[in-house]
Amino acid sequence: MYRTEIKDRILEAANADLQYRGLVAKLQQRERPQTKESYTLGTDGLLLYKNRVYVPNVQELKLAILKEMHNVTYARHPGYHKTVAAIKSHYFWPGMKREIIEYIARCMESQKVKAEHRHPAGLL
Numbered sequence: 001m002y003r004t005e006i007k008d009r010i011l012e013a014a015n016a017d018l019q020y021r022g023l024v025a026k027l028q029q030r031e032r033p034q035t036k037e038s039y040t041l042g043t044d045g046l047l048l049y050k051n052r053v054y055v056p057n058v059q060e061l062k063l064a065i066l067k068e069m070h071n072v073t074y075a076r077h078p079g080y081h082k083t084v085a086a087i088k089s090h091y092f093w094p095g096m097k098r099e100i101i102e103y104i105a106r107c108m109e110s111q112k113v114k115a116e117h118r119h120p121a122g123l124l
Contacts, residue, residue, distance in 0.1 A: 006068070009061050010053060011045060017056035023047055055093040065091055066103045080104055 014020045027041050040048045047054040055062055069086045084100055093099075 006061075006065065007044065007046065007053075009064065010055060013056040013058040013061045014047070016058060020047060020054065020056045023054070049092040052088070052090060052092040055091050057093065062093060062099060063103075066100065 014024070023039055024041065024047050027039060027047070038050055039054070040051075042048050042053075055065065065087065066083075069083060080101060083104060084097060087096065087100065
Protein backbone atom coordinates (compact mmCIF):
# COMPACT_ATOMS: atom_id res chain seq x y z
CA MET A 1 0.00 0.00 0.00
CA TYR A 2 2.50 2.65 1.10
CA ARG A 3 6.20 2.57 1.81
CA THR A 4 7.49 2.39 5.38
CA GLU A 5 9.49 5.59 4.84
CA ILE A 6 6.33 7.52 3.94
CA LYS A 7 4.46 5.96 6.89
CA ASP A 8 7.23 7.04 9.28
CA ARG A 9 7.21 10.56 7.83
CA ILE A 10 3.42 10.75 8.21
CA LEU A 11 3.57 9.70 11.86
CA GLU A 12 6.35 12.24 12.50
CA ALA A 13 4.51 15.04 10.68
CA ALA A 14 1.28 14.29 12.56
CA ASN A 15 2.75 15.97 15.64
CA ALA A 16 2.94 19.28 13.77
CA ASP A 17 -0.64 19.23 12.45
CA LEU A 18 -3.22 20.39 15.01
CA GLN A 19 -6.22 19.18 12.99
CA TYR A 20 -4.67 15.72 12.62
CA ARG A 21 -3.91 15.51 16.35
CA GLY A 22 -7.43 16.66 17.21
CA LEU A 23 -9.03 13.96 15.06
CA VAL A 24 -6.77 11.28 16.54
CA ALA A 25 -7.53 12.45 20.10
CA LYS A 26 -11.28 12.22 19.50
CA LEU A 27 -10.95 8.74 18.03
CA GLN A 28 -8.80 7.60 20.96
CA GLN A 29 -11.49 8.87 23.36
CA ARG A 30 -14.01 6.83 21.36
CA GLU A 31 -15.72 10.00 20.15
CA ARG A 32 -16.74 10.47 16.57
CA PRO A 33 -15.33 13.61 14.92
CA GLN A 34 -18.09 16.15 14.24
CA THR A 35 -18.12 15.45 10.52
CA LYS A 36 -20.02 13.15 8.21
CA GLU A 37 -16.83 11.53 6.91
CA SER A 38 -15.61 8.30 8.40
CA TYR A 39 -12.32 8.56 10.23
CA THR A 40 -10.66 5.57 11.90
CA LEU A 41 -7.32 4.72 13.45
CA GLY A 42 -5.24 2.07 11.73
CA THR A 43 -3.47 -0.65 13.68
CA ASP A 44 -0.19 1.07 12.81
CA GLY A 45 -1.34 4.33 14.44
CA LEU A 46 -2.14 6.15 11.21
CA LEU A 47 -5.32 8.20 10.88
CA LEU A 48 -7.49 6.83 8.08
CA TYR A 49 -10.16 8.67 6.12
CA LYS A 50 -12.44 6.21 4.29
CA ASN A 51 -9.69 3.58 4.63
CA ARG A 52 -7.07 5.85 3.05
CA VAL A 53 -4.11 7.30 4.92
CA TYR A 54 -4.84 10.87 6.04
CA VAL A 55 -1.77 12.97 5.21
CA PRO A 56 -0.93 15.76 7.69
CA ASN A 57 -0.76 19.32 6.37
CA VAL A 58 3.01 19.33 5.84
CA GLN A 59 3.97 20.50 2.35
CA GLU A 60 7.26 18.54 2.12
CA LEU A 61 5.42 15.30 2.91
CA LYS A 62 2.69 15.94 0.35
CA LEU A 63 5.36 16.80 -2.23
CA ALA A 64 7.18 13.51 -1.51
CA ILE A 65 3.94 11.59 -2.10
CA LEU A 66 3.23 13.53 -5.30
CA LYS A 67 6.74 12.82 -6.61
CA GLU A 68 6.52 9.14 -5.74
CA MET A 69 3.13 8.64 -7.37
CA HIS A 70 3.60 10.88 -10.44
CA ASN A 71 7.25 10.43 -11.34
CA VAL A 72 7.04 6.65 -11.63
CA THR A 73 9.36 5.15 -14.23
CA TYR A 74 6.93 2.60 -15.62
CA ALA A 75 4.15 5.15 -16.28
CA ARG A 76 6.29 7.95 -17.75
CA HIS A 77 4.60 10.84 -15.91
CA PRO A 78 0.91 9.90 -16.04
CA GLY A 79 -1.59 12.70 -16.48
CA TYR A 80 -3.97 14.22 -13.97
CA HIS A 81 -6.60 11.46 -13.92
CA LYS A 82 -4.15 8.58 -13.47
CA THR A 83 -2.15 10.49 -10.85
CA VAL A 84 -5.31 11.37 -8.89
CA ALA A 85 -6.49 7.75 -9.06
CA ALA A 86 -3.10 6.44 -7.89
CA ILE A 87 -2.86 8.86 -4.96
CA LYS A 88 -6.56 8.64 -4.06
CA SER A 89 -6.38 4.86 -3.76
CA HIS A 90 -3.93 5.17 -0.85
CA TYR A 91 -3.93 8.73 0.55
CA PHE A 92 -6.19 11.66 1.40
CA TRP A 93 -5.67 15.29 2.39
CA PRO A 94 -7.97 18.32 2.05
CA GLY A 95 -7.38 20.12 -1.27
CA MET A 96 -5.59 17.10 -2.73
CA LYS A 97 -6.99 17.42 -6.28
CA ARG A 98 -6.02 21.09 -6.55
CA GLU A 99 -2.48 20.36 -5.37
CA ILE A 100 -2.14 17.50 -7.88
CA ILE A 101 -3.25 19.80 -10.73
CA GLU A 102 -0.70 22.43 -9.67
CA TYR A 103 2.08 19.84 -9.33
CA ILE A 104 1.46 18.36 -12.78
CA ALA A 105 1.23 21.85 -14.34
CA ARG A 106 4.73 22.59 -12.97
CA CYS A 107 6.16 19.21 -14.03
CA MET A 108 8.35 19.86 -17.08
CA GLU A 109 8.54 16.15 -18.02
CA SER A 110 4.75 15.94 -18.09
CA GLN A 111 4.59 18.96 -20.36
CA LYS A 112 7.09 17.32 -22.76
CA VAL A 113 5.25 13.98 -23.02
CA LYS A 114 1.73 15.39 -23.00
CA ALA A 115 -0.10 14.75 -26.26
CA GLU A 116 -1.24 17.78 -28.19
CA HIS A 117 -4.86 17.78 -29.25
CA ARG A 118 -5.04 19.80 -32.45
CA HIS A 119 -7.51 19.66 -35.28
CA PRO A 120 -6.11 18.52 -38.63
CA ALA A 121 -5.00 21.31 -40.92
CA GLY A 122 -7.58 22.41 -43.45
CA LEU A 123 -7.28 22.31 -47.23
CA LEU A 124 -5.11 24.91 -48.90
